[in-house]
Amino acid sequence: xxxxxxxxxxxxxxxxxxxxxxxxxxxxxxxxxxxxxxxxxxxxxxxxxxxxxxxxxxxxxxxxxxxxxxxxxxxxxxxxxxxxxxxxxxxxxxxxxxxxxxxxxxxxxxxxxxxxxxxxxxxxxxxxxxxxxxxxxxxxxxxx
Amino acid sequence: xxxxxxxxxxxxxxxxxxxxxxxxxxxxxxxxxxxxxxxxxxxxxxxxxxxxxxxxxxxxxxxxxxxxxxxxxxxxxxxxxxxxxxxxxxxxxxxxxxxxxxxxxxxxxxxxxxxxxxxxxxxxxxxxxxxxxxxxxxxxxx
Numbered sequence: 001x002x003x004x005x006x007x008x009x010x011x012x013x014x015x016x017x018x019x020x021x022x023x024x025x026x027x028x029x030x031x032x033x034x035x036x037x038x039x040x041x042x043x044x045x046x047x048x049x050x051x052x053x054x055x056x057x058x059x060x061x062x063x064x065x066x067x068x069x070x071x072x073x074x075x076x077x078x079x080x081x082x083x084x085x086x087x088x089x090x091x092x093x094x095x096x097x098x099x100x101x102x103x104x105x106x107x108x109x110x111x112x113x114x115x116x117x118x119x120x121x122x123x124x125x126x127x128x129x130x131x132x133x134x135x136x137x138x139x140x141x142x143x144x
Numbered sequence: 145x146x147x148x149x150x151x152x153x154x155x156x157x158x159x160x161x162x163x164x165x166x167x168x169x170x171x172x173x174x175x176x177x178x179x180x181x182x183x184x185x186x187x188x189x190x191x192x193x194x195x196x197x198x199x200x201x202x203x204x205x206x207x208x209x210x211x212x213x214x215x216x217x218x219x220x221x222x223x224x225x226x227x228x229x230x231x232x233x234x235x236x237x238x239x240x241x242x243x244x245x246x247x248x249x250x251x252x253x254x255x256x257x258x259x260x261x262x263x264x265x266x267x268x269x270x271x272x273x274x275x276x277x278x279x280x281x282x283x284x285x286x
Contacts, residue, residue, distance in 0.1 A: 002182065003189040005286055011192040018199035025206035032210065034220045039227035046234035046242075053239055053247035058268075062255040067265035074262065077269035084277055091284045101283040 009108020016109070017117060020124050027127035030134075037138040154250040155260065163264050166271035173274040180281055188282035 030040060058064045068074040085092060094103025209215040226233070235244025254261045 003186050007189060008192070008286060011189055011196060015192055015196040015199065018196045018203055021203035022199050022206060025203050025210055029206055029210040029216070029219060032216050032220075034213075034216050035223060036220065036227075039220075039223045042227040043223065043230050043234075046230035046236060046244075049236045049239070050234040050242070050244045050247060052237065053235075053244045053251060057247070057251045057254055060251070062261065063251075064261075064265040064268045067254075067261045068269050071262050071265060074266040074269045077266070077273040081273040081276055085280065088280075088284060092280050093283075101286055104286055105283070 005104035006108045008105035009110075009112060012105055012109045013112045013117075017120065020117075020120050024120060024124035024127050027124065027131045031127060031130045037134050038142065040135060041138065041142045150246075150249045151253055154246060154253050155257075158246060158250050159253060159260065159264060163267050166264075166267035169271040170267070170274045173278045177274060177277060177281070182285045185282045185285045188279060 029035065056063060060066070068078060090100060092101045094101035094106075096103075098104055098107030209219050231241060233242050235242030237244075239245050239248035254264065
């Protein structure tokens with residue numbers, strides 16, 4: 001039996017819940033007193049520097065997007081994508097009543113949200129804020 | 145002692161394999177998109193479910209670590225080791241060392257070699273176009 005929008009709603013619910021649990025666990029672990037804020041800053045700064053140089057080749061001046069807009073062959077692929085999505089927007093993304101495409105899946109996801117989901121969401125937000133406090137307390141020692 | 149010029153290394157060891165990945169990506173998805181059936185929705189559903197369980201597995205490992213003092217100490221030790229070596233491993237904004245050094249030189253090669261940059265951008269756009277269409281087709285059939 002083919003899967004329905006309700007099945008998609010449930011799969012997306014599980015995916016979202018898993019992401020919230022992973023983020024909550026990571027924030028909780030990093031706020032532990034045994035984990036040094038200096039180490040978190042140090043690794044974050046150097047990893048972000050690497051990310052900057054990688055992103056530059058894609059979105060920076062002379063990067064893939066910049067070259068694409070000046071080259072007909074590369075631009076054709078991008079135009080095809082925009083044309084496909086634009087020409088089928090209602091079938092892909094759905095409509096206000098949530099009967100088609102992504103909207104139908106999200107409609108089924110929305111009705112599945114329960115107390116457990118909301119509790120995990122706010123617990124994750126709380127751990128996230130505590131981590132931000134921990135890093136900001138340390139910011140004047142780290143960035144001079 | 146240098147084993148290869150950095151420009152040659154980044155072109156042959158970094159940029160070419162990434163372009164090959166893009167070619168593999170559209171090479172696989174283009175023939176599938178040409179003969180797509182409504183069962184494609186089931187295929188993408190299974191992939192979303194698989195992804196959810198992989199993330200749940202990682203979340204379980206993180207929560208187990210966070211609630212066990214020995215594991216927190218082990219994690220803290222790992223983070224500290226990564227921290228003291230992060231300038232060597234990742235490098236920094238001036239990119240004189242680590243992976244940033246390689247990424248910076250890959251960027252320089254793309255800036256200085258127009259033919260290579262156009263080829264990379266075309267393959268990137270083609271892979272991106274086909275991958276997005278491949279996923280969105282599942283919602284079209286829903």
